[in-house]
Amino acid sequence: MRITFIGGGTMGEAMVRRLLSRKLIAPGDITVSDVSQLRRGLLSREYGVNTLADNREAIKDADLIILAVKPQDLAQVMGEIKNPAPQQVVLSIVAGASLSTLQRGLNYPYIIRAMPNMPAQIGEGMIVWTATAEVGQKQKEIAQSVLGALGEEIYVDGEKYLDMATALSGSGPAYVFLFVEALIDAGVHIGLPRSIAEKLAIQTIIGSTHMVQKTGKHPAELRSMVTSPGGTTTEALLQLEKGNFRSLLLEAVAAAYNKAKHL
Numbered sequence: 299m300r301i302t303f304i305g306g307g308t309m310g311e312a313m314v315r316r317l318l319s320r321k322l323i324a325p326g327d328i329t330v331s332d333v334s335q336l337r338r339g340l341l342s343r344e345y346g347v348n349t350l351a352d353n354r355e356a357i358k359d360a361d362l363i364i365l366a367v368k369p370q371d372l373a374q375v376m377g378e379i380k381n382p383a384p385q386q387v388v389l390s391i392v393a394g395a396s397l398s399t400l401q402r403g404l405n406y407p408y409i410i411r412a413m414p415n416m417p418a419q420i421g422e423g424m425i426v427w428t429a430t431a432e433v434g435q436k437q438k439e440i441a442q443s444v445l446g447a448l449g450e451e452i453y454v455d456g457e458k459y460l461d462m463a464t465a466l467s468g469s470g471p472a473y474v475f476l477f478v479e480a481l482i483d484a485g486v487h488i489g490l491p492r493s494i495a496e497k498l499a500i501q502t503i504i505g506s507t508h509m510v511q512k513t514g515k516h517p518a519e520l521r522s523m524v525t526s527p528g529g530t531t532t533e534a535l536l537q538l539e540k541g542n543f544r545s546l547l548l549e550a551v552a553a554a555y556n557k558a559k560h561l
């Protein structure tokens with residue numbers, strides 16, 4: 299299999315790094331096309347992949363074409379690589395670019411659209427993806443193994459779920475970063491040295507999410523297990539409920555979803 303990336307920036311590089319470290323493909327079977335000479339130089343030096351500045355030339359022998367440019371550069375790229383060859387599959391990770399936009403722009407039916415999130419950069423991402431009806435099972439399996447190199451992947455049968463995923467797992471890291479930041483500040487507020495507050499907050503979030511994953515218990519059950527009657531935790535939870543923590547989060551995700559639908 300030969301893969302061509304159009305765009306060798308943060309995500310393109312992360313994908314190349316993860317595919318190579320998992321030995322899913324040899325460097326010689328990867329081509330990265332990027333307008334930036336700096337990026338091309340770095341990618342060929344660091345990873346031994348082929349690099350080109352001409353998008354049309356770069357897709358010539360590719361089985362899988364991965365679009366990893368910013369949304370504002372997509373129209374130009376689609377114009378350049380319009381009408382790929384019939385055996386090629388195009389996989390786009392461009393935020394907000396719908397299957398129909400891609401199909402129209404490329405004049406091509408075989409399209410996969412994926413929504414990775416930021417932790418994909420370190421192989422800890424959540425990637426939600428879907429495909430046009432024309433994409434075959436074998437092609438989906440290839441996409442699955444490529445996307446799986448970035449973290450957990452889940453296929454959804456319907457593009458509407460991608461807009462929902464944008465609001466939950468796509469924007470989600472920002473919610474979590476805000477939560478971590480606030481928890482650290484809270485620790486500092488009650489007198490913990492910042493470095494200790496940071497360690498406590500981060501490990502508490504990692505440990506608690508692993509607890510949900512590994513026990514399979516409902517989060518509400520785990521929460522009640524850590525909440526002793528008349529204890530400290532219930533005092534804190536009371537304040538969170540008073541501040542509408544839960545409904546605020548619902549409203550925040552719903553607002554992101556509305557925005558994603560109208561992009």
Ligand SMILES: NC(=O)c1ccc[n+]([C@@H]2O[C@H](COP(=O)([O-])OP(=O)(O)OC[C@H]3O[C@@H](n4cnc5c(N)ncnc54)[C@H](OP(=O)(O)O)[C@@H]3O)[C@@H](O)[C@H]2O)c1
Nearest residue numbers: 305307308309332333334366367368369371392393414416
């Ligand atoms: N970063 C994330 O965590 C993340 C998460 C989910 C989805 N995404 C999606 O992934 C896509 C790529 O994001 P990114 O963060 O990797 O962006 P990026 O770092 O800006 O990478 C894009 C690369 O493409 C190059 N480029 C621009 N126009 C081009 C063209 N016409 N042909 C070939 N290469 C071109 C850019 O060069 P110049 O810089 O010189 O323009 C840059 O090196 C975006 O659409 C974004 O929505 C990113």
